[in-house]
Every structure is written in structure tokens, then in C-alpha cells.
Amino acid sequence: MAARALxxxxxxxxxxxxGAAFGYxxxxxxxxxxxxxxxxxxxxxxxxxxxxxxxxxxxxGYVLTEGQVWDRLALAxxxxxxxxxxxxxxxxxxxxxxxxGTWWTxxxxxxxxxxxxxxxxxxxxxxxMVDDPDRRARVAAVVGILxxxxxxxxxxxxxxxxxLHQPSTILGPEPSPIAAPIAATLLVNWxxxxxxxxxxxxxxxxxxxxxxxxxx
Amino acid sequence: xxxxxxxxxxxxxxDVLSERRSKESLNALVFFSLLLLFVFQFALGPERTxxxxxxxxxxxxxxxxxxxxxxxxxxxxxxxxxxWEGLVLSPGDKSAxxxxxxxGNLLVMLVVEVVLLVLFAVxxxxxxxxxxxxxxxxxxxxxLGLAAxxxxxxxxxxxxxxxxxxxxxxxxxxxxxxxxxxxxATQTALSGQPLAEAAQWLKLLAAADLVYLVVGVLTFEFVxxx
Numbered sequence: 001m002a003a004r005a006l007x008x009x010x011x012x013x014x015x016x017x018x019g020a021a022f023g024y025x026x027x028x029x030x031x032x033x034x035x036x037x038x039x040x041x042x043x044x045x046x047x048x049x050x051x052x053x054x055x056x057x058x059x060x061g062y063v064l065t066e067g068q069v070w071d072r073l074a075l076a077x078x079x080x081x082x083x084x085x086x087x088x089x090x091x092x093x094x095x096x097x098x099x100x101g102t103w104w105t106x107x108x109x110x111x112x113x114x115x116x117x118x119x120x121x122x123x124x125x126x127x128x129m130v131d132d133p134d135r136r137a138r139v140a141a142v143v144g145i146l147x148x149x150x151x152x153x154x155x156x157x158x159x160x161x162x163x164l165h166q167p168s169t170i171l172g173p174e175p176s177p178i179a180a181p182i183a184a185t186l187l188v189n190w191x192x193x194x195x196x197x198x199x200x201x202x203x204x205x206x207x208x209x210x211x212x213x214x215x216x
Numbered sequence: 217x218x219x220x221x222x223x224x225x226x227x228x229x230x231d232v233l234s235e236r237r238s239k240e241s242l243n244a245l246v247f248f249s250l251l252l253l254f255v256f257q258f259a260l261g262p263e264r265t266x267x268x269x270x271x272x273x274x275x276x277x278x279x280x281x282x283x284x285x286x287x288x289x290x291x292x293x294x295x296x297x298x299x300w301e302g303l304v305l306s307p308g309d310k311s312a313x314x315x316x317x318x319x320g321n322l323l324v325m326l327v328v329e330v331v332l333l334v335l336f337a338v339x340x341x342x343x344x345x346x347x348x349x350x351x352x353x354x355x356x357x358x359x360l361g362l363a364a365x366x367x368x369x370x371x372x373x374x375x376x377x378x379x380x381x382x383x384x385x386x387x388x389x390x391x392x393x394x395x396x397x398x399x400x401a402t403q404t405a406l407s408g409q410p411l412a413e414a415a416q417w418l419k420l421l422a423a424a425d426l427v428y429l430v431v432g433v434l435t436f437e438f439v440x441x442x
Binding site: 063115118119121122123125126129130135138139141142143145146147149150153154156157158160161 | 365368369372373375376377378382385386388389390392393396397400416417420423424427428431435436438439441
């Protein structure tokens with residue numbers, strides 16, 4: 001019941017976010033309407049990071065206690081995490097085409113986001129390949145913990161890799177300080193995405209619990 | 217502690233001995249390396265400058281492709297004759313098994329890498345001798361990182377369906393930092409610059425090796441009992 005209320009709250013917040021993104025936030029002078037994609041991109045990546053943090057918490061919790069609820073938490077967070085990372089990459093790509101003139105560039109932030117995406121897709125693939133729930137939780141725990149411990153290492157290596165190869169960034173001038181209406185719009189969208197994530201997390205955990213009780 | 221080291225040593229020794237007698241992995245790996253060289257040559261064409269420009273990347277591409285085969289096999293051989301049960305039942309800390317397997321994998325990888333360097337030197341008429349000490353340091357650090365993750369993931373994928381596909385899918389994104397750092401440091405070493413130029417990358421490699429080793433040692437028990 002609480003999950004359902006959360007779902008409706010997320011819907012309301014998303015509608016408000018959509019309204020703010022198109023109705024309230026002003027048209028950007030240089031980039032025009034394309035800038036509105038940021039309302040999707042920034043909340044997407046923040047929510048994805050939140051989701052992967054939850055995966056890590058679930059993994060460590062499972063290793064320490066071996067309780068199935070931790071495993072379900074990690075699974076339930078990983079799937080929306082991959083979804084939100086995908087939204088980030090796709091919306092960034094759509095934003096990049098008119099702004100940078102290319103769908104994809106091997107920029108540090110893009111590359112490390114893509115690597116993150118691949119790590120967690122692999123994680124979900126692995127989960128799908130193991131039938132025994134106990135064994136699945138164990139191997140997923142190991143991959144999840146290594147993946148999370150790896151995030152800072154990936155981040156720095158990709159950053160240095162770009163810095164050493166190409167000192168001048170193609171990202172153009174530094175983004176100007178964000179205007180208040182845009183900041184407010186981003187905030188509303190961020191809250192909406194976090195609510196959506198919370199709803200998906202709750203719903204997925206419920207499904208996983210039902211799956212486990214019916215299988216075992 | 218000495219018992220722990222001895223257990224790790226026994227696992228490594230057992231693997232080396234069975235490899236020496238059967239020569240199953242190493243023969244295939246060396247031949248595979250030779251084939252990779254042909255593939256690289258066909259892909260890049262006869263121009264020497266292109267090969268030289270791409271050399272650090274090519275070397276690590278060859279190492280990691282050979283590594284994927286080696287890491288996959290290290291635990292697969294334990295599936296035969298129920299050796300896996302023997303490992304699980306062995307007394308003491310299970311992470312000793314991880315370290316033993318890691319040592320075996322490292323040895324195989326280093327042999328393959330030396331063979332690959334010789335093959336590259338012969339087929340592409342390259343001279344590695346001036347860069348050899350620096351190259352050895354980079355190879356050791358990079359291979360340790362690859363093998364630390366590879367051994368852990370090899371143990372995981374040995375017990376799941378579609379293991380041949382899953383190992384690369386899991387391993388490649390995880391070792392992106394190792395690859396970036398190793399290729400950059402190798403570039404520095406090959407260009408004759410002092411290795412201090414790549415100190416940043418070597419530190420990153422050392423940190424990554426340490427993190428992977430710690431995660432491997434701490435979590436391996438979970439993998440084995442599954």
C-alpha cells in the first residue's frame with residue numbers, strides 16, 4: 001500500500017517536473033530548447049549513483065549477515081540503476097548531437113558513465129545465469145562489491161586518460177552559474193526521479209520476495 | 217600464518233605440476249598468441265609506423281585476450297573429477313586457495329607475455345631490450361591487476377551457465393583502469409622516457425592491484441561455497 005502511494009507521489013512529481021521543465025524554466029539563450037534535456041540528464045545520473053550506492057549497501061549487508069532481504073535490496077536497486085544510467089547516456093547523446101555536433105565523444109565523464117553502465121549490465125547478466133538463489137546472492141555479492149570498489153579507480157583512470165591525451169576539453173566554456181528557475185526545475189525533477197526510484201525499488205523488492213517464496 | 221602460506225603454495229604447486237604434465241593450457245595459449253599476431257598484422261596492414269604507434273595497445277590487447285582464456289580455465293579444471301568438492305572441503309581459510317590460484321595464473325600469464333614479447337620482436341622487427349627493465353615493472357603491476365580480478369571472476373563464472381560469454385562481459389569493464397594505466401605506462405616505457413614520467417599511472421595501478429587483492433581475499437570464501 002505504501003508502495004502504491006509512493007508510485008502516485010512519483011507520478012505527481014514527474015508531472016510537476018515536466019511542467020517546470022517546459023513551462024517554468026526559461027529558454028536557454030545559446031542552446032535554445034535543447035537545454036531542457038538537462039532536466040532529464042542531471043536527475044538521471046544523480047539517481048543512478050544513488051541506486052548504485054544502495055546496491056553496494058545491499059551487497060555489504062548480505063556478506064555480513066547473509067540475509068536474503070539484502071540480496072533483494074541490491075537486485076531491486078541494480079535494475080533501476082541500469083535504467084537511469086541508460087536514460088543518462090541516451091539523453092546525453094541526444095543533447096550532444098545539436099550541442100557538440102556528435103552523438104558520442106570519448107569524454108571522461110561520458111566514458112566513465114558508460115563503463116559504469118557496462119559493469120552493472122554484466123552484474124545483471126550474471127544474476128540471470130544462476131538458478132540457485134543462495135549461490136546467486138553469493139556470486140552477485142562479490143561482483144557487486146568489486147564493481148563498487150572499482151568506481152573511484154575507473155573515475156580517476158578515465159579522467160587522467162583524457163587529460164593526458166587531450167589537454168583542451170571540447171566541452172566548450174565552463175557552464176555559467178545556473179539561474180534560479182533552472183536550478184528549481186532541476187531540483188523538482190531530481191525529487192521526482194528519486195521518488196520514482198524509491199517506488200521501483202519497493203515494487204521490485206516485493207516481486208523478488210514473492211518470487212522467492214513461491215520458488216522455495 | 218605459515219600454514220596459510222603453505223596451503224596457498226600447495227594449490228599453486230598442484231596447478232603448475234598438472235600444467236607441466238598435461239601442457240594443456242600453455243601450449244594452446246602460446247599458439248593463440250601467435251595467431252593474435254597474425255590477426256593484428258592483417259588488421260593493421262604492412263605499414264610499420266601504424267604497428268609502432270599502436271604497439272602498447274596491441275600488447276595489452278594480446279595479454280588480456282590470452283588472460284581471458286587462462287582465467288576461465290583455472291577453475292574449470294577443478295570441475296573435472298569433483299576436484300571442486302576437494303577444494304571446498306579443504307580445511308583452513310579459503311582465501312589461501314584464491315592466492316594459490318592467483319599465483320598459478322600469474323605464472324602462466326607472465327610466460328605468455330614473455331613469449332608474446334619475443335614474437336612481437338621477431339615478427340615486427342622491434343627491439344625491446346633498452347626498455348626491458350621499465351617494461352618488466354609495468355608488466356608485473358598490470359598483470360597482477362588483471363589476474364587478481366580474473367581469478368576471482370574465473371571462480372565465479374566456472375559455476376554458472378554461459379560461462380564463456382560471461383567472463384569477458386564481467387572482466388573487461390572491471391579492468392578498464394588496469395588497461396588504461398598499463399597501456400599508458402607501457403607507452404612511456406617503450407618511448408625510452410624514464411618511468412617517473414608515468415609515476416601517476418603506476419601509483420594508480422598499484423592502488424588498483426591492492427583494492428582487487430583485498431576484495432578477492434575477503435570475498436573468495438563466498439564464491440567457493442556457493
